[in-house]
Amino acid sequence: MPTIQQQIVEKFLAKLSESEKVDPGKIEKLRATLAATKKPKADDFVKIFTESDGGNLK
Amino acid sequence: MIKLEKAHIEEMRGIRKLDIDFDKKTFAISGPNGSGKSGVIDSIEFGLTGQIGRLTGRGTGGLTIAEHGPHVDKTRFPDASFVELHVFLTGLGKSVKITRKINAAKRPVIEPADDDVLAVLAEVADHPEIALSRREILRFILVEPTKRSEEIQAILKLEEIGLIRNALNTTQNNLQRAQRTAEVTVETSGGSLKTHLQIAAFTAADVLEAVNQRRKLLGLTEIAELTADTNLAVGLSASATATAFNKQSALRDLKALSDAAEGFSDIGKATAMAIVTDLEKLERDPGLLDALQRRAFIEKGLELVDGPDCPLCDTPWADEQHLSDHLRAKLEKSEEARKLQDGLLENGAVLMREIIRVDGLVTPIQKMSESEAETAFAQLLDGWKTDLSDLRSKLASVDGLTGLKARLEGDWLNVPAGLGASLTAFTAKVEAKPDQTATMEAQTFLSTGQARHHDYRVAQTKQRDAKKAADAAKAAYSAYCEVMDGELNALYEAVQDNFSKFYRAINSDDESSFTAKLTPSEGKLDFGVNFYDRGLFPPGAFHSEGHQDGMGVCLYLALMKRLFGDSFEFAMLDDVVMSVDTDHRREFCNLLKTEFPNTQFVITTHDRLWAEQMKSARLITAKTSLAFHSWSIDTGPLVESNEDIWDDIADQLGKGKVESAALSLRRHLEYVSRVLADELGATPPFHSDGNYELGELLQSVLARLRYLYGKAAESANSWGNNQLRDEIVARRDAFSRAAAASNVEQWAVNRAVHYNEWARFGKRDFEPVVAAFKDLLDCFRCAKCGWLHVTPKGLQPESLRCGCNDLNFNLTVKGR
Numbered sequence: 001m002p003t004i005q006q007q008i009v010e011k012f013l014a015k016l017s018e019s020e021k022v023d024p025g026k027i028e029k030l031r032a033t034l035a036a037t038k039k040p041k042a043d044d045f046v047k048i049f050t051e052s053d054g055g056n057l058k
Numbered sequence: 059m060i061k062l063e064k065a066h067i068e069e070m071r072g073i074r075k076l077d078i079d080f081d082k083k084t085f086a087i088s089g090p091n092g093s094g095k096s097g098v099i100d101s102i103e104f105g106l107t108g109q110i111g112r113l114t115g116r117g118t119g120g121l122t123i124a125e126h127g128p129h130v131d132k133t134r135f136p137d138a139s140f141v142e143l144h145v146f147l148t149g150l151g152k153s154v155k156i157t158r159k160i161n162a163a164k165r166p167v168i169e170p171a172d173d174d175v176l177a178v179l180a181e182v183a184d185h186p187e188i189a190l191s192r193r194e195i196l197r198f199i200l201v202e203p204t205k206r207s208e209e210i211q212a213i214l215k216l217e218e219i220g221l222i223r224n225a226l227n228t229t230q231n232n233l234q235r236a237q238r239t240a241e242v243t244v245e246t247s248g249g250s251l252k253t254h255l256q257i258a259a260f261t262a263a264d265v266l267e268a269v270n271q272r273r274k275l276l277g278l279t280e281i282a283e284l285t286a287d288t289n290l291a292v293g294l295s296a297s298a299t300a301t302a303f304n305k306q307s308a309l310r311d312l313k314a315l316s317d318a319a320e321g322f323s324d325i326g327k328a329t330a331m332a333i334v335t336d337l338e339k340l341e342r343d344p345g346l347l348d349a350l351q352r353r354a355f356i357e358k359g360l361e362l363v364d365g366p367d368c369p370l371c372d373t374p375w376a377d378e379q380h381l382s383d384h385l386r387a388k389l390e391k392s393e394e395a396r397k398l399q400d401g402l403l404e405n406g407a408v409l410m411r412e413i414i415r416v417d418g419l420v421t422p423i424q425k426m427s428e429s430e431a432e433t434a435f436a437q438l439l440d441g442w443k444t445d446l447s448d449l450r451s452k453l454a455s456v457d458g459l460t461g462l463k464a465r466l467e468g469d470w471l472n473v474p475a476g477l478g479a480s481l482t483a484f485t486a487k488v489e490a491k492p493d494q495t496a497t498m499e500a501q502t503f504l505s506t507g508q509a510r511h512h513d514y515r516v517a518q519t520k521q522r523d524a525k526k527a528a529d530a531a532k533a534a535y536s537a538y539c540e541v542m543d544g545e546l547n548a549l550y551e552a553v554q555d556n557f558s559k560f561y562r563a564i565n566s567d568d569e570s571s572f573t574a575k576l577t578p579s580e581g582k583l584d585f586g587v588n589f590y591d592r593g594l595f596p597p598g599a600f601h602s603e604g605h606q607d608g609m610g611v612c613l614y615l616a617l618m619k620r621l622f623g624d625s626f627e628f629a630m631l632d633d634v635v636m637s638v639d640t641d642h643r644r645e646f647c648n649l650l651k652t653e654f655p656n657t658q659f660v661i662t663t664h665d666r667l668w669a670e671q672m673k674s675a676r677l678i679t680a681k682t683s684l685a686f687h688s689w690s691i692d693t694g695p696l697v698e699s700n701e702d703i704w705d706d707i708a709d710q711l712g713k714g715k716v717e718s719a720a721l722s723l724r725r726h727l728e729y730v731s732r733v734l735a736d737e738l739g740a741t742p743p744f745h746s747d748g749n750y751e752l753g754e755l756l757q758s759v760l761a762r763l764r765y766l767y768g769k770a771a772e773s774a775n776s777w778g779n780n781q782l783r784d785e786i787v788a789r790r791d792a793f794s795r796a797a798a799a800s801n802v803e804q805w806a807v808n809r810a811v812h813y814n815e816w817a818r819f820g821k822r823d824f825e826p827v828v829a830a831f832k833d834l835l836d837c838f839r840c841a842k843c844g845w846l847h848v849t850p851k852g853l854q855p856e857s858l859r860c861g862c863n864d865l866n867f868n869l870t871v872k873g874r
Contacts, residue, residue, distance in 0.1 A: 004545060004621070005218050011541045012534075021526075021533035030534070038218045041361050042228035045534070049233060049527040 009034050059625045060182055061658045062102065063144040063153060069129040070104065070139050070160070071097035074694035078684060082146055084650070084659045086678045088669035089686030094695030095662035096191070099632045100127075102660065103189045105141035105156055106182050108163040111189055113380075122375065127160045130691065136161035147178050148627055154179070187621075190614050191632040217386075219542055226535040233528040235407050240517070240524035242411040246418030247517040251510040253314050254307045254503075260514075265290075269507060272500035286515050291508035294501060304502035305494050308426055312485045315419045319481065322473050326412045330466040333405045336398055337463045349395040350456060352388065360385045399456055406453035409470070413450045416471060417443060427484060435480045442474050543578075549620055550576040550583070556616035557609075560653065564608050564638075564645045604637040608646070611635060615654070630660040635668070643668055647675035666732070687725025696722055698729035707828055711821045723828060724752065727835075730845075731755040734838055737847035738762045739855060760797050763838060766848065766858045767793065770867035777872050786867060793837040800834040840865050 013031055016022050029048045033040050061082035067073045072094045078085070087095045100110045104127065113121040128139035139160040146153050154175050158166040168179060182188070248260055257264040262284040269290050270280040278293040340347040355370065362369035363385065366378050375381040389396075424439035449465075449472070452458030465472065494502065554576040562572045575594055577584040586594030587609065589601065597609050611634050618626045635646060650659060661678075663669055669685065672678045685698035692715070696706075703726050710719035735742060735755055742750055742758035767790035774783035838846055840860030848855035848869070859866040 004549060008219055008538075008542055008545050009222075011545065012538045015537040015541055016534055019533045019537065022530045026530060034222070039221050039361075039363070040225050042225045042232060045225055045229035045531065046232055046527075049229065049530045049534075050236075050523070 005038075059148065059178065059622070059627050060106075061146045061148060061627055062660070063146050065098075065102060065105070065144070066142040067098065067101040068138070068140055068142075069132040069135075070101040070127065070141060071110075071129065072689060072691075072694055073097045073101060074129060074692075076695065076697075080658070080660070081682060082658060083682045084657075084661070084678055086669050086672050086683040087660070087662045087686065088666055088683070089662075089664065089695065089698075090688065091664050093664075093686035093689045095664070095686060096632055097695070099189055099191075099630050099660065099662060101141045102143065102630060104160075104163070105143040105158050105166075106145075106179075106188065107185070108158060108166065108183060112191065123163055124160065124374075127163075129694070145179075147175060149625075150174055150178065187618070188628055189630040189632065190611075190634055219546075223535075223538055223542060226531070226538050230528070230531040230535040233524070233531045237521070237524040237528040238407065239411060239414065240521040242414045243418075244514070244517040244521045246415050247510065247514040249314075250311075250418055250422060251507070251514045253310050254304075254507055254510055256310070265511075269504065272503045275496060275500045276504075286518075288511075289508060290511050291504040294504060303426065303429060304499065304506045305488060305491055306499065307503065307506050308488050309485065311419075311422045311426070312481060312488065315423050316478075316481050316485070318416070318419050319473070319477060322416070322471050323469060325416070325471060326409045329405045329408045330470045333402060333409075333459060334463055334466050336402050336405075337460060337466075339398065340460065341463075346395055346398065347460075350399060353395050353399065356385050356388050360389070402456055402459050403454075406455075406459055410450050410453050413446050413453075413471075417446060423481075423484075426488075430484075430487070432484055432487070435484055438474050438476070438480060442472070442477075445472055546578055550578055552620045553613070553616045556619055557613050560612035560615055560649055561609060563649045563653070564612065564642050565605070566645065567641065602637075604639055604642070607635055607637040608642060611646070615649075619653075624656070626654065626657055628658050628660075630662075632662050633664060636663070636665065640667065640671065643671055644675055647672055647677040651675070651677055670732075670736070685729060687729055688721055690718055690721075693718060696725060698725060704828070704832055711824060711828070714821060716821065716824050719824060719828070723831060727756065727831060728752050730835055730838075731759050733845060734759045735762075736851075737845055738766065738858075739848050739851055739853060741853075759838075763793060763846075764790070764797075766855075766867075766869065769869045769871075770858055773868045773871050777868070782867075789837070793834075796830070796834040796837050800830040 009031075013027055013034075016027055016030070017024065026048055030045075033044050033048065037044075062080040062085075063082055064077065064079045067076045067078075069075070076094075076098070078087075078098070087098055089095050096112065100112060104110050104123070110123050110127055113123055113126055124136060125133060128136050132138045137159060141156075141158050143156045143158075144153060145156060152170075152172075152175060155169045156166050156179065157169075166179075168175060252258070252260060255265060255268040257268055265284055266281055273280055273293070276294075281288060281290070281292075340350065359368065359370040360382065363378060363382050366375045366381060367373070368375065368381055375384070420439055420443060424436060424443060427436040427439060449462075449470075452462055462470075493499075554574050557576075558572055558574045561574070562570060565572060569588075569590070571588070571591060573588045573594075575584075575586045577586070585597060587597050587601065589595050589599070597606055601609070611631065614634075618629060635643060638646065650657070661672065666685075669683060673680065673683065686695040687698040688696050690696070693706075693710075697703075703722065707719045707722050710716075710722065731752060732750070732755065734740065735750075735758060738759065740755075740758040740762040742755050767786055771783050771786040771790065774780070774786055840846065840862060842864050843860050843862040846858055846860050846865065849857050849859065856870050857866055857868055
């Protein structure tokens, strides 16, 4: 039985896939990050949202 | 998920060695305070999860599993402290043995170590909330709404959800800040380009008109369409492209800087002063400054937590959760510091953007002065740019900002002295230059225009990327919050409905229309409970302590039901209904039986009556319950119904521990007297508090058995069964002799004398006492199965018998 945390993450990723603001590649990276750690850091997310087609902001 | 089959506990907490057969059934452990009940709960929790809740969390600083998990005499030998659990995994249909030692808390030995078994046990280990203590109940019933939210989130392990939300929020803020910075860069580079092209707005028509006018003059093909890749200087020779100085453009750049310089003293003044005000607040309150500095430090530490050792100071903790809770509690204390930090960083970002604008004006002049060999002016501007760059990096952090107060109070841009004069002189020098030929002017116009167009396009690309990243982060944060709110609201709704239903079930007599409302809001969870249809109030407002205890357990059960669904198969309730009264406890038993028929509860209580109620309500049986009568540091918990009691007493006497032996004997007599009073229907003097002295209880039991034997003999005689009558009479005579012998020795187990007298007793003094009581109690037993009892229970039973029917004496006298 999935935990509430897992349910939220799954629904979050599903909802995000409906958004035109986030491309599927980033959603998969988010999925991998959220599966790999229970305590993701803001830097992890910044990297996902800015890398490749998002530029290289610092 | 799991059910507990049996447990072997050795040298854990207050336990020396203990075996319990749980048989996958709901099980109760009773005993007075300090008899070792919670040690069993701790040990099972440790065996299943590697954690001991009582040694972690708030108010447990300085406690660790490694140091305080073992029996106090074994703290230096943690290898000797272990738990061996036999667990049935219901989903897999497998029985598994888990052996977990204190010195290898994270490395249990699991047999069989199949992948599916390990997966289930890993899930169990991730749920320390299977153990509930009264302290935890109070934590989420009688707390502030802000704390309740945290406590309930903690029990449901929802902190992770909050951590993800926080990380996404920080991401969103960082990327929005980056986007605003990128926008300023576009604005600055665009302004520089427009100044050069002398156009009011960056439209393709205006750009192409300015550019094509020069291209036409140079005989170059006109550009028909302006795109991101358009090279305004295409067709110019390399040497022409290399010549960057365009007199008119240079004069316009100089004028732009001169004009702007007039307002430099006012730029960002209000923002700088807002930062100064915050910094003064920090100066006045060293504690706030301390909290702020620690905050950044602790935030970093929290990010780096990866195991039980502190990443900041290497201090070992009981486990990662304990350490994280400790750091999080420190962060909570600095909420005011957090607000201050946010304000400082936001204002710092505003000034950073002003610096980008100023730098955009200074950079072309600095390059120009360098190429025109105006070394002193070039160095002046270069030094200023370096200073502004350094300032920009300091504005990005609280640490950097704290050292800027003096600068921000005055001319924070630190405009170089003599800038105005130098600008004037340099402008004059440029003006004095001979006008460029039309061709040269057109060439440099195009080459400079292309360089600035390129910079502008690069800035635009970065700004678009930054916007895309910021939009994505914002969408992610919004989506997460929306999903999280929806799920948590659904969770709280389901929890509040079940909570109300469970509470009504326990209190059907006086609160049959009870309702409750859990209302989540930003960082809070309000909890309102109905009080006799007078409205919703906080749980502690009008309800009694007993009702609050009931609420705590009901809320826990509702949370567990929501959290685990049908997999809620195991939970340990450690003395959690101590304030609930007798009638409501009976209903509580019914609630557990009806609403949680597939859940194995391990329930501890210090209240003997409650333990017996659980039996009479058939929540547990004699086989699925255990009573501790006392505890000593040498023996650990002493079990009342221990079949080996006489061997244990003999062991204690063998070691010369007469006091322990006498205490064990007295506790055993107390226990057996209560059991027999119930089983035989004895009538001791009534006590409303349920507390009976051994003397009066034992006497009433002796009198009752004497009466029952007499009644059985009379019955056998009335039915003409002389052989049976003689057998009964023989038993009665043996019983009378044993009673008389024990009566002689009763002083020895008298509560009033034991502490003083036993100290002077030797082994041989006490052995006859033990023998007399053993003989006496044997008269109440079947040699094959256990204690005698009457059926039906009550004042007029029909038979005196044992469980295996080996002994069965009719009590009904044949009618005449």
